[in-house]
Amino acid sequence: MNSFSYARPSDISMAVGELVTHEGAKFIAGGTNLLDLMKENVEQPNRLVDINRLELSAIEDIEDGGLRLGALLTNADTAYHPVVESRYPLLSRAILAGASAQLRNMATNGGNLFQRTRCYYFYDLATPCNKREPGSGCGALNGYNRIHAILGTSDQQPETTCIATHPSDLCVALSALDAVVRVTGPKGERTIPFADFHRLPGDEPWRDNTIQSGELVTAIDLPAKGFSDYYAYIKIRDRQSYAFALVSVAVGLEIEDNRITDARIALGGVAHKPWRKPEAEAMLVGQMLSEANFLSVAEALLAGAKGYGHNTFKIELAKRAIVRALKQAAKLEPAS
Incomplete structure (x- = not known):
């Protein structure tokens, strides 16, 4: 693991400013995926911005009858919250199908959206991977690809080929529920329909999502319709x-x-x-x-x-x- 500096901002504007000021910085909350990536040298941020002091852990009703989930609320606290269990049981069940109890106690809702693929070749620095090293090729295409994608792949050009999958369980339920992601960044606040948050590999497989530089996920909004029956x-x-x-x-x-x-x-x-x-x-x-x-x-x-x-x-x-x-x-x- 490479050396890095560390910051612990006390408000959202300071957190966003850290990423704007320090190129190569990364937000960290639960760290259940980022720390693995750092240990394997897949990602090498030069600065970690610890956002755990930010007040983003609430669950609250919103005007349209829906529910707002704070980005720093843990997966476990979300899954076992009585309002989520009663109004959005699909979400609760999906969360509890993921990872382990220990990881769910640490992993945050916002961080879950940014999980990176578990493709073997993405984690193996000795193999080509367009997601890890743009233009290097795709080891999975003609390799051992049992866990890989069957839909929405890019496999026409060697330099952009990617057949990786997204690993999250929570995100599958959020997609079905038509959730909305709320973000704050250097240009202010905006919302992203969940269907538009993640990307297919296309000609830029190294880009997992549509987040812009310096933006921070602050909450996830669930619509009133929860399909609870x-x-x-x-x-x-x-x-x-x-x-x-x-x-x-x-x-x-x-x-x-x-x-x-x-x-x-x-x-x-x-x-x-x-x-x-x-x-x-x-x-x-x-x-x-x-x-x-x-x-x-x-x-x-x-x-x-x-x-x-x-x-x-x-x-x-x-x-x-x-x-x-x-x-x-x-x-x-x-x-x-």
Whole structure:
């Protein structure tokens, strides 16, 4: 690990100023991902800006009937908060499917949004990785790619190829809920719809998100609609705990008279960002609860999916997981 300087600002403006003043500085809160990256020399910030003194740990109601989650609120405190458990159980369940109890006690909501991929080649400095070293190539493309993406990849140009996946569970649920990210930076405050926060690799795979230089996430806003009656979160992984998803599915439904009136489906473990297709979700609106209808939507969500050898099994796995999650959300079968 390289040497670095350290600052502990007492307010948001000072924190933002630290990143503006010191090129190469990084915010740190729980540190559950950044410290790993530093130990492996994947990231080498020259200054750490500890934001734990900032007053960003509240949960509060907002005007539209939604809920605001402070960026420094831990994953554990979020998942077990009675309001989240009752109004947004999909979010609570997704958080509790992630990491371990020890990590959830440290990891923050804001930090979770910035998790970097767990691609083996990203962490191995001896191998090429366009995300870690732009233009160097992609070791995963023709390597061991079992955990890698099947949707939204860039694989046409060697210098921009990337088939990495986003590792978060929380973010999959936030995507399904249509959350909004609140940020503050040198140019003031702004909001980012969750669908626009993370990026597909495109021609800049080293960019994970749309945050601008010096910006700090201050909160995550959840809309009033929480799908508290009909929801499911399924995470398929190699072991039951402390493992990242091969495929995960977050589903929220509204149902009246055995027909679906609204549907949200987000996938994790399959793309560079949580994967949603509103046009596929719309196929369910007005439809009866049936496995045939669920299968049609699963196929639409996975249209264009592409395997790279070791991960080709994910296409069928994702299809079955989507159908299963929809059946569980609709209460056609017991929750996992």
